Amino acid sequence: MPQTEPLFSQLTPDDDIVAETRNERIGYPNLTTLEGANLKFKRGEVTCxxxxxxxxxxxxxxxxxxxLPPLAGEVRLLGENLYALEEDQRNAVLRRVGVLFQNGALINSLSVAENIMLPMRRHTQMPEAVMLATARLKLRQVGLEHALHMLPEQLSGGMKKRAALARALALDPEVLLCDEPSAGLDPLTGAGLDRLLLDIRRIFKISIIVVTHELNSIRAIADRIVMVAPGRLVFFGPLAEALISNDPDLVSFFGRQATEQTASNSLYHLLTEAP
Ligand SMILES: Nc1ncnc2c1ncn2[C@@H]1O[C@H](COP(=O)(O)OP(=O)(O)OP(=O)(O)O)[C@@H](O)[C@H]1O
Ligand SMILES: [Mg+2]
Known part of the structure; x- marks a missing residue:
């Protein structure tokens, strides 16, 4: 049987991790949303x-x-603690990262082309014509070339997401973070966006971190799952494990029945518990 090559065997162990949290406490002064999860996001993978x-x-x-600086512990992106860096160094790391925010966050007064050129203006000295050509190329990659000179208000919901994705890809990032990319889209458009993300990962070897609660999307794109509940980590591991886990949060999220074994165990405990 042919041996499958490990995806990134040439990389050192540290290069294999694009983002991580170490003994972190994340949240706001009066609300901790995640604590001590010690997550590691792997290069080349899609983590949901x-x-x-x-x-x-x-x-x-x-x-x-x-x-959002962690309340305690450390968060690292591409090996760096962004909160401990000078602005220049921080920008140098962020230049290698693409972000698609939950609401798309396109600037309404700017054309789609100008929106996509924003990160280029911020992080590079590219001549105007090269920026425009790059914006056109990025739009072609997401199937939206015809929208180059349109305003965000002239785009449908799905088109806005694609335009925001084109902007996130503007500087050929190593890591792409997307917050609810397919929320609010019809299933077909959502599935199209999923395929696009998988194509982008395959062609550009990008690591992708996606916040989502779309079940179809998770099943279609995730290699690894981070499941959070208020204040705690529920699960961190491969999708295949999440799908067969008997953790009640995962079972109810994926809408499964607990396995017979677990069901009969719970029944046994119910019947034998002291009154
Ligand atoms: N700037 C803020 N200051 C204080 N609390 C906040 C702030 N932003 C969010 N929160 C609170 O933190 C918690 C988590 O919010 P968050 O937006 O991360 O949730 P989410 O999982 O992304 O939800 P959704 O699926 O609805 O997008 C919520 O209780 C929210 O009210
Ligand atoms: Mg959210």
Whole structure:
């Protein structure tokens, strides 16, 4: 049987991790949303952050990209603690990262092209014509080339997500973080976006971290799952393990019945518990 090559065998162990949390406490002064999870996001993988509404998925993403300092412990992105860096060094790391925010966050007064050129203006000295050509190329990659000179208000929901994805890809990031990319889209458009993310990962070898609670999307794209509940980590591991786990949070999230073994165990405990 042919041996499958490990995906990134040439990389050192540290290079294999694109983002991590170490003894972290993440949240706000009066609310801890995640504590002591010690997550490691692997290079080349799609990791889905899942969990109920308001449990802290976006908060974790904000902490990962340098927008929310951890209350304790450390968060690292591409090997660096963003919160300990000078602005220049921090920008140098962020230049290698693409972010798609929950609401798309396109600037309404700017054309789609200008929106995509924003990160280029911020992080590079590219000439105007090269920026425009790059914006066109990025839009072609997401199947939206015709929208180059349109305003965000002229785009449908799915088109807005694609335009925001094109902006996140503007500087050929090593890591792409997306917060609810397919939320609010019809299933077909959502599935199209999933395929696009998988294509992007395959073609550009990007690591992708996606916050989502779309079941179909998770099953289609995730290699690994981080499941959070308010204040705690529920699960961190491969999708295949999450799908067969008997953890009640995972069982109810994936809408499965507990296995017969677990069901009969619980019944046994119920019947034998002291009154
Ligand atoms: N800036 C803030 N200050 C204080 N608390 C906040 C702030 N932003 C969010 N929260 C609280 O943190 C918790 C987690 O919010 P978060 O937006 O991370 O949830 P989420 O899992 O992304 O939810 P959703 O699926 O609805 O997007 C919520 O209780 C929310 O009210
Ligand atoms: Mg959110």
């Amino acid at each position: 952050i899942i969990g109920g509404s308001g449990c802290g998925k976006s908060t974790l993403m904000k902490a990962l990209i340098g927008l």
